[in-house]
Amino acid sequence: MRVMAIDYGDAHTGVALSDPTGLLAGFTTTIHSRREEVVLEELAKLARDHQVEEVVMGFPRNMDGTEGPRAQLYRDFAARVEELLGMPVKLWDERRTTVDAHRILFESGKNARKRKKTVDAVAASLILEGYLAFRRNSL
Secondary structure (H helix, E strand, C coil), X not given: CEEEEEECCCCEEEEEEECCCCCCEEEEEEEECCCHHHHHHHHHHHHHXXXXXXXXXXXXXXCCCCECCCHHHHHHHHHXXXXXXXXXXXXXXXXXXXXXXXXXXXHCXXXXXXXXXXXXXXXXXHHHHHHHHHHHHHC
């Protein structure tokens, strides 16, 4: 069962896909667009091309666990993804994923400009890894 994770953003949306077994994070990419319709179109293409069966999307929470100021925007976008793909989107706590993604890229020697191009894909990968670990531990 292939799982797709989404790190939705204003200008860049990171996407990570699991392997076909749904156990390991694999392919990552970034959709570079501010236009929601372009992002939705690319997500649909990725889901179709990779035969995605489950979708998880990062959800903004404050460090104390309360919902962040952009929570409703993310809920609305998740609803549009659900409608487009015909499958539910699970909202997943994305606290610290972008911070951790920047740290990972910095420690691997990427300069600020190179980090900016890939940080969203790495954040999506972290969301996917967290979700896959949760699924494994829940079985």
